[in-house]
Amino acid sequence: MVQTDLARLFNVTPDCITYWEHNRSKPQVQHYPDIIEFLGYFPFKLDISTFEGKIKAYRYINGLSQKNFAKNMVIDPATVTRWEEGKGRGPKRKEIEAFLSNFLVNNLNYPID
Template identity: 40%
Template sequence: MVKNWSILAFERKRSKNETITKLASISENVIRIEFSVNLHNLLRGQDIQYNDSSASPGLLFDRKFRKRTPQNYPENPATIGEHIRKKRIDSGLSQAELAKILDVSTDCVAYWENNRSKPPITYYPRIHHFLGFCTTAINETNFRERIRTYRWENGISCKYMARLLKVDTSTVRAWEKGLNMPLTKKNRCDRRITPAATLNHVPQ
């Protein structure tokens, strides 16, 4: 049968397959077919290789298939929304399931993934926890970058940071842009920007 398989008509092939197939199971990623004949004897002397020499004589076909890549799958994500979409798909989650994890609406996740809007800074810590990495560059070589990095890592807005430091919001923005620097109060400000300073605070 195997020797003449290539020249058999389609209906004849189907009939023979139905006759010798003992069991066929199909899952999302795996197709497994077990035959009722002793394939070791049947294929002896044939130039045919199969996956596992220790498998049952009735087992020939056992393959795993990669799931089809969804439409608009970001192979090389560049924005935080694309990173979210890639991680969600790789994790096998729906937008609704991820929304529950991040404690936001499904629409929020959809907008972020489609780059229609960016997540508010208060959601960045939980987003980075889901992704397993920080999407913003970390640079603490100077005062300007220390403030910016701390805000993004802890999900703190400029307004809330200003409240913690007892300065105007515009002052925090100016520091981050490098437009000016705190002078005599620098050391005092540095002491305020510590994890302990905001550990028991919830950003507004």
């Protein structure tokens, strides 16, 4: 597959594909679901046994920024940042962790690298 085909598939420019290939830039999170589907596996190194790993896996699979994840979960974006750094608790943490665990069990269709 040539860069123009990939660019069309991911709805980006061919230059963007070149930058990704040469590590000059990284794909934005909204492109992650398409990349995961194209590759047929989850290319991100995450420990999904941890709360922070579950959050990132969910965000990456769904192409969500921390801000959009926070909005969907009705929490402050700063809370998401702290949680992904392995810090903080918060009253909704147990509820969100249960949701994420259930989601990953039922929707992780690709092996994690």
